[in-house]
Amino acid sequence: MSAGGAAPIRVGVAGAAGRMGQTVCEAVEGADDMVLAGRADPALGVELDGILADVDVVVDFTRPDTALDNARACVRAGVHAVVGTTGWDPSELAGEAGGGNVFVAPNFAIGAVLMMQFAAQASKYMTKAEIIELHHDQKLDAPSGTAARTADLMEGDVPIHSVRLPGLVAHQEVILGDVGQTLTIRHDSTDRTSFMPGVLLAIRRVGSLTESPLVGLEHLL
Numbered sequence: 001m002s003a004g005g006a007a008p009i010r011v012g013v014a015g016a017a018g019r020m021g022q023t024v025c026e027a028v029e030g031a032d033d034m035v036l037a038g039r040a041d042p043a044l045g046v047e048l049d050g051i052l053a054d055v056d057v058v059v060d061f062t063r064p065d066t067a068l069d070n071a072r073a074c075v076r077a078g079v080h081a082v083v084g085t086t087g088w089d090p091s092e093l094a095g096e097a098g099g100g101n102v103f104v105a106p107n108f109a110i111g112a113v114l115m116m117q118f119a120a121q122a123s124k125y126m127t128k129a130e131i132i133e134l135h136h137d138q139k140l141d142a143p144s145g146t147a148a149r150t151a152d153l154m155e156g157d158v159p160i161h162s163v164r165l166p167g168l169v170a171h172q173e174v175i176l177g178d179v180g181q182t183l184t185i186r187h188d189s190t191d192r193t194s195f196m197p198g199v200l201l202a203i204r205r206v207g208s209l210t211e212s213p214l215v216g217l218e219h220l221l
């Protein structure tokens, strides 16, 4: 039982052997109101289908080419999904029948959510903007989901430049230009724990969404 006396949320992690998945497993194990009830990952020899009967919520940090199928499998099994995987199109889930809700966030870090909101606001007043996103060199998709989402939220056409280098985690600069001035809004995730408060919040809230799929952590704040 959790501190409040309610049954803990049974959480499964898809991509449990990956960089983000391992951090999510530790965060779930450290939360009083959750229990880590399944770890799916080909690297562990466990398929997602093998854990769905044991969990209330799946957290997916896998690959761009598996996130849609994984989310569909959750919805059909009546399991809620919290998806952090980027590089896929959540609108393809529209009309999917089943009992599970899907929540998607291209970035679970509060600072990144604020960066996107400030950039959207600034783009109403400044003439042009460009985005530089910088990530570790194992990242499969470019541009990043965060950069694509930021550009969507901003006014005008916003070009995106992608940098992939060892030593980086997840970083983004939005540079806005106008007559005789520039404004730079920058966010840095220096550690994957930056995403965990947002992931835990989404796990707690995904079961009570009134809209699914829902995209963006700002809707839960």
Ligand SMILES: NC(=O)c1ccc[n+]([C@@H]2O[C@H](COP(=O)([O-])OP(=O)(O)OC[C@H]3O[C@@H](n4cnc5c(N)ncnc54)[C@H](O)[C@@H]3O)[C@@H](O)[C@H]2O)c1
Pocket (backbone or CB within 6 Å): 014, 015, 016, 017, 018, 019, 020, 021, 040, 041, 042, 043, 048, 061, 062, 063, 064, 066, 070, 083, 084, 085, 086, 087, 105, 106, 107, 108, 109, 139, 170, 195
């Ligand atoms: N939304 C966010 O805040 C946020 C933050 C960081 C990373 N990401 C995204 O999360 C994803 C994962 O990033 P990572 O750095 O952890 O990658 P990673 O390569 O370290 O881990 C991915 C894991 O998924 C596993 N996997 C592959 N197919 C699977 C399947 N069908 N079912 C279950 N597991 C499967 C792989 O074996 C691997 O262990 C990427 O899309 C990345 O862009 C999102």
